[in-house]
Amino acid sequence: MIEIAIPLMDALSHVLILILVALGLMIIFGLMGVINMAHGELFMIGAYVMVMAQQWGIGYVGGLILAPIIVGFLGWVIERGLICHIYHRPIDTILATWGLSIALKQAVVLTFGPEAQSAPLPFDMRVGIGVFEYPLYRLMVMGASILLICMCFWVFKKTDFGLAARAVIARPQTSEILGLNTAKINRTSFVAGAALAGIAGALIAPTISVDPQMGLGYLVPGFLSLLVGGVGALSGVIVGGAAVGGSGSLLTNWISPVASQIVVFLMALVIIRMRPNGLIGGRKK
Amino acid sequence: MPSPLLHIKSLTKRFGGVVAVDHMSFEIPDGSLTAIIGPNGCGKSTLFNLICGAERPQKGQILFEGADITTAKPEDICKMGIGRKFQNPSVFDEMTVLENLRLPALRLQNAPTSAEMLSLIGLTDRAADQAGSLSHGEKQWLEIAMVLMQRPKLLLLDEPTAGMTVAETRKTADIIKTLNREDGMTIMVIEHDVRFIELLECPVMVLAGGEILKSGSFTDISNDDEVRELYFGRRREVKHA
Numbered sequence: 166m167i168e169i170a171i172p173l174m175d176a177l178s179h180v181l182i183l184i185l186v187a188l189g190l191m192i193i194f195g196l197m198g199v200i201n202m203a204h205g206e207l208f209m210i211g212a213y214v215m216v217m218a219q220q221w222g223i224g225y226v227g228g229l230i231l232a233p234i235i236v237g238f239l240g241w242v243i244e245r246g247l248i249c250h251i252y253h254r255p256i257d258t259i260l261a262t263w264g265l266s267i268a269l270k271q272a273v274v275l276t277f278g279p280e281a282q283s284a285p286l287p288f289d290m291r292v293g294i295g296v297f298e299y300p301l302y303r304l305m306v307m308g309a310s311i312l313l314i315c316m317c318f319w320v321f322k323k324t325d326f327g328l329a330a331r332a333v334i335a336r337p338q339t340s341e342i343l344g345l346n347t348a349k350i351n352r353t354s355f356v357a358g359a360a361l362a363g364i365a366g367a368l369i370a371p372t373i374s375v376d377p378q379m380g381l382g383y384l385v386p387g388f389l390s391l392l393v394g395g396v397g398a399l400s401g402v403i404v405g406g407a408a409v410g411g412s413g414s415l416l417t418n419w420i421s422p423v424a425s426q427i428v429v430f431l432m433a434l435v436i437i438r439m440r441p442n443g444l445i446g447g448r449k450k
Numbered sequence: 451m452p453s454p455l456l457h458i459k460s461l462t463k464r465f466g467g468v469v470a471v472d473h474m475s476f477e478i479p480d481g482s483l484t485a486i487i488g489p490n491g492c493g494k495s496t497l498f499n500l501i502c503g504a505e506r507p508q509k510g511q512i513l514f515e516g517a518d519i520t521t522a523k524p525e526d527i528c529k530m531g532i533g534r535k536f537q538n539p540s541v542f543d544e545m546t547v548l549e550n551l552r553l554p555a556l557r558l559q560n561a562p563t564s565a566e567m568l569s570l571i572g573l574t575d576r577a578a579d580q581a582g583s584l585s586h587g588e589k590q591w592l593e594i595a596m597v598l599m600q601r602p603k604l605l606l607l608d609e610p611t612a613g614m615t616v617a618e619t620r621k622t623a624d625i626i627k628t629l630n631r632e633d634g635m636t637i638m639v640i641e642h643d644v645r646f647i648e649l650l651e652c653p654v655m656v657l658a659g660g661e662i663l664k665s666g667s668f669t670d671i672s673n674d675d676e677v678r679e680l681y682f683g684r685r686r687e688v689k690h691a
Contacts, residue, residue: 325556332542332553339540342502343554344528344600 167297174294176414178303181310182369184406186383187390188317189361191402192354194391195334198255199248199355202262204387205380206269207359211236211366212375213273216284225287225371232367233360240359244352252351266380273377281374306368313364314403321399330354386410389433395443404444409433454513455480455604455636456501461510463496463660470496471507472660478604478638483630485647486640487671488657489680494640495537497657498606502534503527514604529557533602537609537640539589541596543582547573550581550592554599567595570625586613591622598629605629605637611646623649644672644681656680 186208193201211232218228247265251257291298321327332340333350341347365383373379386409394405409429416425436444454477463471471493478484486494499505501512503524512520519527528534541550548564555561568574571591576584581592590610597605607626611619623646629635630652641647647654647668654671656664658680664671671677 325552328545328549328553329556331545335542335544336540338504338524339536339542340553341524342504342528342534343596344525344557345553346525346557 170295170297171299172415172418174299174303176411178307179414180407180410181307181314182365183383183386183390183410184314184403185310185361185365185368187387187394187402187406188314188399189358189365190387191391191396191399192317192330192361193358195396197248197252197351197355199252199258200255200262200388201358202259202384203243203266203269204262204358204362205382205384206266206273207236207240207362207380208366208383209273209375209377209380210239210269211363212284212370212373212379213277213282213366214363215367215370216282216375219284225284228284228370229364229367233364236363236366237356237360239363240356241352243359244355248355249348249352270377270380277377279377281376283374284370286371302371306372309368310365313361317361318399326350326353386413386429389429391443393433393436393443395445398443398445401443401445408436408444454478455482455515456638457511457513457516458497458501459511459513461497461500461507461512463493463500463505463507469660471500473510474660474662475510476655476662476665478636481630481634481636483626483637483650483652484639485650485652485654485668486638486657487642487644487647487654487681488663492657493660494657495608496660498534498608498638498640501527501604502532502606528600531601531603532606533597533600533604534606535590535593535597535608535610537612539586539593541581541584541589541592543580545581546578547581547584547592548577550596551599554596558600561599561601564599567599570598571595587615587618590614591618594622594625603636605635607637607639609640609642611641611643619643619646620649622646626650648672 186204190201190204193199193204214232214235215228218231219225223231243265247261248258251261286302288301290301292301292304321331329340329345329350332345333347337347390402390405390409392405393408394401394403412432413425413429416428456478458474458476461471461474462469474497486497488494496505500507503519503522506521510520511518514530514532517530519530542553547568551564551567565574568577571594573588573592581589584592590613594607594610611622614622626637626639627650630637639650651668654666654668655662656671656677663680664674664677
């Protein structure tokens with residue numbers, strides 16, 4: 166029982182963080198058609214904000230508040246300074262955001278050095294769940310992730326902004342002609358997507374080593390989650406995140422991490438080949 | 451003679467070597483209802499695209515209430531009071547009928563209530579259904595209702611009755627005439643269905659090769675030999691720049 170339960174909980178924890186990262190990617194990709202190769206670096210900067218916040222004495226809660234604000238602001242700067250000039254040019258956005266990801270990584274290396282950093286756990290307790298014990302912080306991360314995912318769904322499904330954003334995803338030209346300010350919706354969405362990456366990075370920072378390369382480890386599975394679940398459908402991100410993150414995390418209990426990644430990539434290839442629009446069948450862009 | 455709400459001055463739009471709209475000039479009086487007919491490729495939809503900002507002309511000027519909107523953004527043109535219904539129903543299939551109606555009203559303080567519009571288009575019972583499940587005719591009405599939610603001063607309807615039954619077409623003509631005569635809304639309608647144009651009882655503009663071939667009453671137009679030849683006989687050649 167314990168042998169199964171703990172890996173399952175670890176996989177769930179990984180899946181929820183991956184869904185947060187993929188949700189940010191989906192909002193940006195689904196709305197603007199922008200494949201943001203720098204999304205992993207936004208996640209990484211969120212983690213660094215948590216590390217720095219603890220070093221500056223602001224504390225864990227301060228880091229958790231600062232991370233989405235700083236990374237969201239960075240997202241706003243990126244959108245205004247770079248992305249808004251190359252909308253509707255997908256290849257250019259890939260190249261530009263790829264270049265940006267390298268620049269951000271190098272900026273972090275120059276500022277903090279290439280070595281890994283760590284953020285202390287805010288509390289190092291374990292709680293009993295039936296027959297096994299599990300770290301309280303990981304449970305809190307899972308709870309916070311679920312809350313953030315539910316908030317994203319609520320915003321998209323129940324608010325005026327969500328209604329307008331869904332319209333812009335489905336028919337950008339019609340939305341403009343209906344008087345929707347698509348540029349403002351795009352900008353807000355980019356900032357929201359970046360802030361989500363930032364808070365995901367901050368949440369996970371105390372449980373992993375924080376280094377300039379950590380973004381890639383979430384960017385690739387994040388994109389795979391989108392493709393496997395289906396681009397354009399929020400529920401697709403959850404299904405894709407569960408399939409990619411869950412299988413990857415569980416497999417590492419029995420095979421090497423490299424072998425598990427190969428299996429996950431192969432599984433994703435088969436799914437995309439069989440269901441080009443993803444498991445949920447959202448809009449293919 | 452009422453003052454023109456819309457003034458088109460020597461408007462030209464080319465797509466590569468094809469001239470879609472060729473130095474077109476006309477005025478649309480405030481409170482008028484105008485039908486636009488012409489064979490496929492004569493520039494009808496391009497003209498609407500230019501007016502609502504979806505396309506930019508190479509030459510010419512578009513004045514709306516005296517303001518130059520030639521290079522304005524579509525969302526700003528919409529906010530000035532120009533509403534446009536597309537040729538193919540551009541409703542949001544994944545959203546409910548009610549959500550579709552809420553969309554254009556998001557930025558407005560005094561939009562009509564969704565209930566009013568649902569009643570007007572006869573979809574009150576289907577408010578919670580996905581728009582994708584509606585018939586083609588129902589989608590056409592939903593899109594018309596979405597445009598009406600914006601309370602436009604100028605309503606551009608691109609083939610509003612395509613795919614509708616005879617009864618639905620008559621109802622649509624009645625709605626358009628009511629909006630024009632009772633609410634004073636200025637309306638331009640592109641349509642292929644000559645019977646529908648007759649029902650509208652309004653001036654007709656005939657386009658051919660990106661130019662205005664004829665203008666006049668339905669009777670004048672339908673008795674014009676050149677129009678009859680164009681519509682029922684051979685087509686004009688597509689113009690090349």
